[in-house]
Amino acid sequence: MLLALDAMGGDNAPHEPCKGAILACREFSDLEIILVGNRAQIEPIIDQAADDVRRRLSVVHTEEYISMDEHPSRSIRQKRHSSLRLAMEMARSGEAQGCVSAGNTGAIVAGGVLVVGRISGIDRPALGVAMPTLNKYTFLLDVGATVRAKPINLYQFALMGNIYSKYILGVPSPEIALLSNGSEDIKGDEVIASAKEMLKVSSLNFTGYVEGDEVPFSKADVVVCDGFSGNVVLKFAEGVIQAVYSIAKEEMGRRILPKIGMVFMVPMLKSLWGRFDYEKHGGTPLLGVKGVVIKAHGRSKAPAVASAIRVARNFVLQKGVEHITNELHKEV
CATH class of the missing domain: 3.40.718.10 (Isopropylmalate Dehydrogenase)
Known part of the structure; x- marks a missing residue:
């Protein structure tokens, strides 16, 4: 399973998101993670991982990111090469099966709507x-x-x-x-x-x-x-x-x-x-969008990021988006 992680999102980025990715890959042998962010900052951290984990971690480089205090919809629209937007585009295209971020909540919600897209019939996520x-x-x-x-x-x-x-x-x-x-x-x-x-x-x-x-x-x-x-x-x-x-x-x-x-x-x-x-229980799903989008706490340290990744993995395995799409159409 391949997930995209916004490595530059959150108060403790990129160190803690990268460490969280390592923890998650240690826990799940079927997991691969794309870390989206500044390669020069990310690689020294993930290079410390054991070889079997390091092989399942890759980097998509970008120097642009959305800070915690930026305007949500404006930043997701204007910063087209931000780490958050690129991670969401991977989830939308199917390159990744889901994305995780501890970044700006408003930008995550805006990206879920504008980039990933809402499930047909859903008014608001x-x-x-x-x-x-x-x-x-x-x-x-x-x-x-x-x-x-x-x-x-x-x-x-x-x-x-x-x-x-x-x-x-x-x-x-x-x-x-x-x-x-x-x-x-x-x-x-x-x-x-x-x-x-x-x-x-x-x-x-x-x-x-x-x-x-x-x-x-x-x-x-x-x-x-x-x-x-x-x-x-x-x-x-x-x-x-x-x-x-x-x-x-x-x-x-x-x-x-x-x-x-x-x-x-x-x-x-x-x-x-x-x-x-x-x-231990981190990971808030954004429901109502056409892909797996998980929000981690903004102050997340590595264990919380790993927990959010765990939530994303479970959501993919349980076919959460498919269940929501199918059952909503019976009611809406």
């Missing part, structure tokens, strides 16, 4: 993330691709989330819910209320509304919202977990008994942190 909750993963979408959503967008997000949850996460009959400001039918604004009516008459296993405090308790397999709300929920969850972890360490450092108890708690804390660590 969605970024989805599998959030670890009480006893399973809850797939939350959108988390940043479509900030202002219309009812049809939320309806289509639900369709795509259902397919991803079923075929990629392995949930036989996913429960679908809309994120709202209350669980009662009278809650929600006009957009959410209209989307609810569309979902009620669909073939999906729609269970109604969920509130923000219900998401961590696995109240639904798929939670649907606009990109603004989803991004706030995701970032808040990340912040809370990091804050709790920091507070626990700080409090234990102040007292003798907690220090003693820490010896017994360390394995549990590591396990808990591991469940919510984006470096």
Whole structure:
């Protein structure tokens, strides 16, 4: 399997994306990766890999890249030789079976639409993330691709989330819910209320509304919202977990008994942190486009990049785009 990696995307490029590519190729012997970016910066890093891994890493040279603070659609249009655009063009043409980037989120979404192209019938794409909750993963979408959503967008997000949850996460009959400001039918604004009516008459296993405090308790397999709300929920969850972890360490450092108890708690804390660590679960699929496009966290280090590559590989193997295309046409 051949994947394209934007080696210049993210806060820690190109060192961490290159290291992540090495880790991914160590894990999967069937994987080949094209690293798109500045050859002079990339090759000294990947040359450190073992021979069996190095043979499966190649470089497409370009000195142009899109920084994290550039205008999304303008940069993807004007920087035609940027590392991100070239990686996406490979995914579009079939030269690569998918692309991965930790770069500018807006540019990735714009490139998904303008370069890779939307699936026929899809109005707007969605970024989805599998959030670890009480006893399973809850797939939350959108988390940043479509900030202002219309009812049809939320309806289509639900369709795509259902397919991803079923075929990629392995949930036989996913429960679908809309994120709202209350669980009662009278809650929600006009957009959410209209989307609810569309979902009620669909073939999906729609269970109604969920509130923000219900998401961590696995109240639904798929939670649907606009990109603004989803991004706030995701970032808040990340912040809370990091804050709790920091507070626990700080409090234990102040007292003798907690220090003693820490010896017994360390394995549990590591396990808990591991469940919510984006470096282990990194990789946000851009759903609704005609190719495999995976967004890694902007701060990704090598393990998170490798995780995003793992998500891309699984999405290709499970024929995610084909399933979305085929099943959407039954509903749309």
